[in-house]
Amino acid sequence: MAVNDGLSIGALAGRTGLAVSAIRYYEAQGLIKPWRNAGGQRRFERADLRKLSFIMIAQQFGFTLPQIKAELDQLPGKRPPTKADWARISESFRDALDQRIETLTKLRENLDGCIGCGCLSLDVCAMYNPVDRAAEKGPGPRYLMGDSPEA
Incomplete structure (x- = not known):
């Protein structure tokens, strides 16, 4: 052909x-x-x-x-x-x-830590997301989406 x-x-x-x-x-x-x-x-x-x-x-x-x-x-x-x-x-x-790429990099580097999703299942969640304060910023895994935890 x-x-x-x-x-x-x-x-x-x-x-x-x-x-x-x-x-x-x-x-x-x-x-x-x-x-x-x-x-x-x-x-x-x-x-x-x-x-x-x-x-x-x-x-x-x-x-x-x-x-x-x-x-x-x-x-x-x-x-x-x-x-x-x-x-x-x-x-x-x-x-x-x-x-x-930025989101995937954050996921790769932070999945074993608190991602601000509200599950509160990891020990670090109590420190980074006490009583699910991340929910005030909106739905979803707030820390992977760009929000940062307040101390």
Whole structure:
């Protein structure tokens, strides 16, 4: 198959590791847009490999399909995305990813201590979160979410 003949949905599934049904779902959501060859078969651009890979990774990092689609909708429709196009998307995700990295780092470093969740099950909770004062700051694990315990 020549490069410009496009990829079948099966070839796309084989290269990305996605199920054909998942690719069809992403198509139905407008995340990728195949074209039809002379025989009426659905064909995908090779650039769709990167789009689908981006979708898979972005979902793993907690981005929703509407967020992902909003970014993909900014890519050019008539040409494959360039390095600059992907750099712009990367920049738009950078702040959210940095926040997630910070939260994951706090989780890794502080899960064995009081996280301000209100369970009061660890001995250190009585010191860092007496009578669940963290609840005054809102729901959730307040110390992992950025609040600090008052002495």
